[in-house]
Amino acid sequence: MSEVVTVTIDGRQVEVPAGELLIKAAQDRGTYIPRFCWHPRMKPVGMCRMCLVELETPRGPAIVTACTTPVSDGMVVHTRNETVQRVQEGVLEFLLINHPLDCPVCDRGGECPLQDHVMAYGPGESRFVEEKRHFEKPIPISDLVLLDRERCILCARCTRFSEEISGDPLIEFTDRGNGVHIATFPDLPFSSYFSGNTVQICPVGALTATAYRFRARPWDLTAVESTCLQCTAGDRISIQASQNEVLRILGVDVEPTNQGWLSDRCRFGFQYLGSPERLATPLLRDATGDHVEASWSEALAVAATRIGDVLQRSGGQAVAVLGGARLTNEDAYALSKFARVVLGTNHVDAQMDDGLDPQFLAATVDRARIGDLETAKAILVWGPDLKEEHPTLYLRVRRAAQELGAKLVVVHPRRTGLDDRATHKLTYRPGEGADLLTELVAGTGRAAEAREALAEGPVVGLVGRAGYGEDPRLAEAVAAFVRTLPDGKVLPLARRANVYGALDMGLAPTLLPGRVSVAGEGADAIAEAWGGLPDHPGLDARGILEAAAAGDIEVLILVGADPVRDVPDGDLARRALETVPFVVAIDQFLTDSSRVADVVFCADGFAEKEGTVTNLEGRVQKVNRIVPGPGQTRPDWSILDDLARRLGVELGLTSAEAIAKEIAEVAPAYRGVTWERLDWEARDGIVVPEEGHAPLRYVPADTPGARHGGDLVLHLARVMYDDGVLARHSPALAGLAPGGAVFLHPDDATRLGLGSAEQARVVTEHGEATLPLRMDDTLHRGVVYVPFNQPGVPPLGPGPGVTVTPA
């Protein structure tokens, strides 16, 4: 426990931690000191002078900035005496010399710190009559952010954010004196994945978001707290809507997850909710093969009849369910129960052949918390480029390495967003990770120095698949290595929304709700609660698609799943969907996959339903409803309950909250997790399992041995913006996908006779494409990198084999 000192603030004695900044100490004890530049998550700079207070010193009273003054014992501070009031009036009068009074047409008007402070602390009138600064306005500094320079009060929050937090300082002060303004470099926009945060922390309306500008006034917005589902970190957000339309999302500062920050995909990726393309009625395929609108009863009847026929004729083994990672835990539980009890199938998978073994994930109960990154001495990231796939984790790891002094070892086939902060960076050919791991474990070869960096604990290992060509068992082997390190803890990385919650609800062939193995301890209790379980071995996503393509699956149910786009082997998914005789989709859009469905049910989406979700730590948090779904959409659990009834089974699902109660009773790892607790005492979530849950036993597979002998190996990995269906229907994000390209090391390019080529032909076992050729000297030799799922690029499959030839 740190030392405590006594400080007198406005005549009131308070005890505060020694060394804390006065502005923070005062705020925590109930005295708000006005400020513009100080932000609790960034270093103080004392630029705006708004937080000036008076200190009593042995040499008389002194005016100091509260944001740069640490408290000391016996300090006497005045924050609102006559002197301070005069000082505050002066500061605000100066700030308004150039700040325009265009509040009525400014996005910030109504929630503007400057406006509020001028009201509360300002002089009321200005003595300045001179012309204010004028600039061309607004100038787009990126596709998402607009800058009105004349409104800027030069607090440096945005520039400090981009340097201290997100690590891409593409905006800076330019010029000097009266001419200082924020600028980007010519032709180099503020294309940060985190640019939206600067809009949120701007204390005036200088930075505004294109997606929100002129769309609403703050006092017309209603807001609800929720959890973001764009990545798996479970970021706390405030969803804000007006007239039943979600208009913006803001980050909420909570310590366990996002510390207030959001990626732009999270902040601006909500617009699909209001897309005119959203499904608003169920669809049926007519005689000509076109989709026609249908009533719920028609559509449910068709689905129930066809599914019933198949179940009677071929049994549950002929039915498979793909998806569920976009659902809440309650919907996922309903789907899991529906699959096992009504369909009698274990062919269920929420992962799209792009994740890790579900039993490995369920068995990792001693996971690291995101917060462990704050105290870690060393961090190992061996998996996807966090900046592209897990942006919030990226910020937390960057903070640990940049601000908190943790040693950082990054292992990836090419450069990642963290390389500039990595103490050690190792690259390798996908498929040969096991060799590098052997070196790392032994501390030999090129991994010797990295091994030393991991010698001091606590160590946090973030492990996952670096790309789609990567064997998932490599991540298990890396995790096993991390556990041998001093105080080593693992955060396993899987992709897609609520995938951890979906797996915890049993949306995996080998899992039942509550991290129970289908064949293990606890399965009997669930069988009893549910009235029986299927006993055939289940297929995972790849197995389901292969069986479907071979004609062994007669009914495929897609729940918010777009395997054609999301499964690495998109070609296999396409063939599977063409072969399956009856496809049912529960979705928000007609995707490349649900387009071939015979029956499409329209479902409520994010912000349209209440429930819980689970993040990668196992943290269960609430998501909340603020708008209704369009047209006749319904929650997934209700669709499934209705369909079950028509198939002659009562699932007994009555509401999302009732399902939550059932989960808390049936699913061992979720025992005792109730909405009541999440809404009140545990607003930052509950990390499951709590005490008393016997973890599933899981023996990791042997380290993968299979190695690709070919000359080149494909590295297929996601980038933040792609052609996924939700991004495609969010106008702010739709244009941001970088587009298809093939990346080669310059040496490889020369060797292949592609030294000066603009384009190259990429051929794999599963597909081929002609793509723009880019040189990338950060690639490991012999690796061909292609960003996954870019607009206009046909699926190339997961690799590993690939050839690149002149176009």
Place this chain on the structure above:
Amino acid sequence: MGIYPAGAMSRWSPETRERARSILARYPEKRSAVMPLLYLAAAEEGYLTDEGMAEVAEWVGLTPAQVQSVASFYTMYKREPTGRYLVSCCTSISCMLLGADEVLAAVEDEAGVPAGETDEDGVITVEHVECIGACGGAPAVQVNYELIEGVTPDTARELVRWLRSAAPDSVRADEMQELFGTRRSFDWAIAEHAGAVGPYPAFEPYGTTDGHP
């Protein structure tokens, strides 16, 4: 896809690159070398271009926006082309009291352009500057940052005419002081032998001196 512009191929001459390397070697942190390297970039192309700033950014591991922020703060980093001779007239208080305004007017008139501009031939750029540390010899004028003290409107005109007619490859403070100056701040100052070869400070590591012994 990275935050730095692609095309890491340097636009600089081998000599400039060698100088950049040796300057960088002096600093424990690469970014500390940003200001010397900005002079290198200016000397390489005559003034600081966007490309020059982007190249400095790559050398020192900053973003171009950060380099631009530094470059735009200091008035000696010229981001517009200047003439071959940059004539800087001090108009701060000491010089002003001793007739700097008249000196500046004479330079502007003789050069044919107002302060802040370059003549048509690209020979002379006129500017007025804040204190250049020669109050004792006010009014002071610099040509390519080489100092002349005790300038009168008449000698200022002569200076401009001389720059045009003699068109020296380099300018040296002592030589110009002899020709156009009068009173100096420090008569006992050590004689400078090296001159400036362009509108940037004469400094050996930048390669901006004429290398006189």
